[in-house]
Amino acid sequence: MANGETPPPDPSAQELIELARQIRERVRSRHPAHASGGVALPDLMPLLHARDAAEGKVASIGTVNPRPPGALNSLIQLFKRLVARLLDWHVREQVEFNRSVVRALNATLEALDENSRALARIAESAALGRDVAAHWAQWRPAWEEKFEKSEIHSLRALAELQGVFQQRLAQLETSFRDLMRQQHEHFRLSAERSALEIQQRLWQDLEKAHLEFERLIHSELRLLRQRSARLDPIAPPPAPAVQASEPPVDPLAFALRFRGSEEEIRRRQAFYVPYFRGAGQVLDLACGRGEFLELLREAGVTARGVDLDPACVEICRAKGLDVEQRGAFGCLEQLPPSTLDAIFCSHFVEHLPAAQVPELIRLASSRLVPGGLLAVETPNPQCLATLATAFYADPTHQRPLPASLLRFYFEEAGFGGIEVHPLSPALEVYPELAALPDAFRDAFFGGMDYAILGRRL
Secondary structure (H helix, E strand, O other): OOOOOOOOOOHHHHHHHHHHHHHHHHHHHHOOOOEEOOEEOOOOHHHHHHHHHHHHHHHHOOOOOOOOOOHHHHHHHHHHHHHHHHOHHHHHHHHHHHHHHHHHHHHHHHHHHHHHHHHHHHHHHHHHHHHHHHHHHHHHHHHHHHHHHHHHHHHHHHHHHHHHHHHHHHHHHHHHHHHHHHHHHHHHHHHHHHHHHHHHHHHHHHHHHHHHHHHHHHHHHHHHHHHHHHHOOOOOOOOOOOOOOOOOOOHHHHHHHHOOOHHHHHHHHHHHHHHHOOOOOEEEEOOOOOHHHHHHHHOOOOEEEEEOOHHHHHHHHHOOOOEEEOOHHHHHHHOOOOOEEEEEEEOOHHHOOOOHHHHHHHHHHHHEEEEEEEEEEEEOOOOHHHHHHHHHHOOOOOOOOOHHHHHHHHHHOOEEEEEEEEEEEHHHHOHHHHHOOHHHHHHHOOEEEEEEEEEEO
16 A cells, blocks of 8 residues: 555445445335326436446446456556556546536435425325315305305395394384473473463462452551541441341242252352362351252361251251351351351342341451451342342342442452352343343343352451
8 A cells, every 4th residue: 555556445335335226226116206296207217327327437446356366366456556556646637527526416316306306295285286176166066055045044134134123213213202202292281380380379479469458458448437437426326227027938938939949059059169169167157958068068178057947957957067057147256256268158148137238248257267258149139130020029138239339348348359250140041131132131131140259358
């Protein structure tokens, strides 16, 4: 080796190269790169064989062929090695070039092998895509059918929801309109009630003010009369009470004949019930058969009556009414002042002497509480039919009392808010009066009776 001879190739290295080549051959035979996924790949086997052959040649450069043993062969081998050593400087560049070419071939093979693997992966992906496309072609009709059914179902559900929504919206609109109508009606009724309450309070206040003014005027007039009486001490003597003798007739038969039945009297006297509603203590002077007391009992008003006729008293008591047999003046005189809420007197004052009528009204005023009611009913002398027939048919009548005279007595006794109402139209009793002119009939043939009502100031 010292003389510069090229050493002979190592047999073990040759064996390793040959073994590697055989392994690559077997692997490539099992996994051919030119048939992957149906894609035609380039066949690299000839290139591999050429590369292997080139590597073998490169490995054998500088080696000497082996010869059989012997002295001559040994000399020949020695000569060959010497020649190879001498030519080593000449073929060194060629050897390097060959090795570079082999390395380039190895890199090219590696790149081509990597490209083959990439193409194989691409082919596998393409095969998977074709498989997906094939399956999609099979699934598409069923999927489109399902999609169409789902779309129909969704549209139907949306239509149903829209119908339900429209129905609910209509119901809400109807409910809203009903609610607004109810609120409007409630507001209107509330406004009407409030207006009515305000109006009632206003009328009550005006009524109170009117009564206060009447009370003040009555007090001033009384003071003026008292001063006039002191200035003129000579006064006419009071008229003597006339004791009228009543004819011997049955009062019940007379009342039934000339006044009417109890039902008829109750129908006429129902006019007074609203005025007495709510009163605490009511007294009926000369209550007769108790028609008005029955009406008050039905209205829930506590009332009692007095009458001189024992037959009338028995009839009233048989009806369960609180009635005493005594005179009107005697009853009023025994009562304490300001103890009654209302007094009723129907067809009684015309039986009294003229001097007792104002005395009765004055006595009734003293027994009423402030604001207490006095109601008097008597024949109406302004109606000519009354004067011509009804008034003088009763022999116990003293004299007719015009409404203006009773109003004066009421005012003198301290009553205010006086009302006069004609009752029992003559036209109902005498239909032939319809032939008269309306104005004349109303003036001279109006109500055969009249009611006068006043409240104590």
